[in-house]
Amino acid sequence: MRREPAGDVGRRTILKIPMTEMMTILKTWNFLSENQLQTINFRQRKDSLVQDLVLLCEENRASLKDAALLDIIYTQFHRHQKVWDVFQMSKGPGEDIDLFDMEQFKSSFKKILKRALKNVTVSFRDAEENAVWIRIAWGTQYRKPNQYKPSYVVYYSQTPYAFTSSSQLKSNLPLLGQALTIASKHHQIVKMDLRSRYLDSLKAIVFKQYNQTFETHNSTTPLQERSLGLDINMDSRIIHENKIEKERVQRVTQEIFGDYPQPRLEFAQYKLETKFKSDLNGGILAEREEPLRCLVKFSSPHLLEALKSLAPAGIADAPLSPLLTCIPNKGMNYFKIRDK
């Protein structure tokens, strides 16, 4: 039973990896050589496999840095297991061209955190062409960093957005924000009212990448060919009484939601603080001066697709309330509604 943080973090991370992904993740980690991996029997039971792997890691003298890197890789493969918040940074007016240097950013980020908190572990992994994943294990002035509840940050260079996994973050949030802002040469940072498990959907929303269908002369599919859900092979003696209305609903839905796949969100939350409005005179609530507070939460495996299908399914009127349809445009799924 290893007591050192490196081995324990490594062992715990390897234990989390599903057997089907084990080889892929170990190869991505690139810490154990091909030859070493070939000496392992990957068909044995998981606990004995993990034991063998941990022994190999010890042979290679795995450091905390290596274990942290494996942890980042695991999280990248299982990003949906975390809930991600989005932060938006801004620069002052008339700033110079952003000559973003990734190495400078990393060292600046780490320095700021280390200066404030003596005990903190910061690890980086470059991703794609222009992004970096950061893992931060937080400690205090007197306590070693807690390696089992790290925060993750994903940042794309020369953009104003950073994505953070919300873990035990509350007290360290200002420091993290400060480090991000200064290291990326911004002035201010603000937490957006946008949260989801689906990091890629959040990215699509804030980078405005979700609507990528454009009309060109090269496109061969005419837009009118879409069937309106009416079976063309159906007997022509059957007509839909409300065909006009159905077509209107389809048209309105298509105008609002477009033809593209919606980014994936799991919920939208509306916090209402509004005075009670009633048609009836009298009644207990009618004269209440204070606003009512209530929380309305819509949940779905795929909220925006579900909303898109409401009107065509006949469950809601089209057009839907703008409070629902503005979600990707405004980049919000948390709303506070007060009386104007």
Place this chain on the structure above:
Amino acid sequence: MELANTLSQDGESRGGVLAHLERLETQVSRCRKKLEEPQSTQAVESALGTRIHELRRLRDKLRAEVKQHQARVKASTTNVEPDQTLEITEQEILKRKRENVKAILQAYRFTGISGKLTSRGVCVCIGTAFEGNLLDSYFVDLVMQKPPQIHHHSIPVFIPLEEISAKYLQTNIQHFLFTLCEYLNAYSGRKYQADRLQSDFAAFLAGPLQRNSLCNLLSFTYKAEPEGQSFPFCARLLYRDLTTTLPTDVTVTYQGTDALSTTREEQRAAHENLFFTKPLHQVFTSFASKGDKLDMSLVS
């Protein structure tokens, strides 16, 4: 008698009612099955029947088309009915003209800026290129209202689209599009150079190429000859002007503690100049071609 009846009645009314219901249920399901059987066979029959109708219809249609085609061929070879052939050739001419126009519209994208009218305005396609290589295309879907607005676009988030549209979109759409075109072409060109360096000249690099989203800061360690005869240099290229594909600042430094010999220093300065004046991958192409010649002066 009555007792027996009540007994039997009782008997029915307890286990009896449920048993009765069961019997009714099995009766119903038996009846339903009986009904369905002929129904299902009927359904299959009718489905086959409609299929036969369909196929017959299709066959007649094809026969008619074949006849038509044969008639046309005859007509064109024997010139029997001049009116019909004239009609047909006119139609063909129009068709060819339409296809021609379509092809020209499609080919417009090679000019760099092209567009298609949409129901709310125009969708502009900006095609980028560098050194004759066609690179990515980007789209801006504009809503042509009193203040023109951008509906949606595929411009990368690190291109300063908001700045450019704030400056020009309301006042001068042409300038807006041209400026955007400049930025995008320059970005594409820089990206192309960085990609080429990474893929084609990996042998010359002593470490990973450091780059950023805009490809306006590139940092790398390289050797002018991949076979390790020469010393590694560190290059740092800054592109402060986002509308250009050549760097505005170049620093080439020597990675080492001993002082540089004069030849090395000359080489360093020459490299600096090269990076200023030639695209990145072309500089490395010249390194590669120089390496073919045996250079005795480098043996130190």
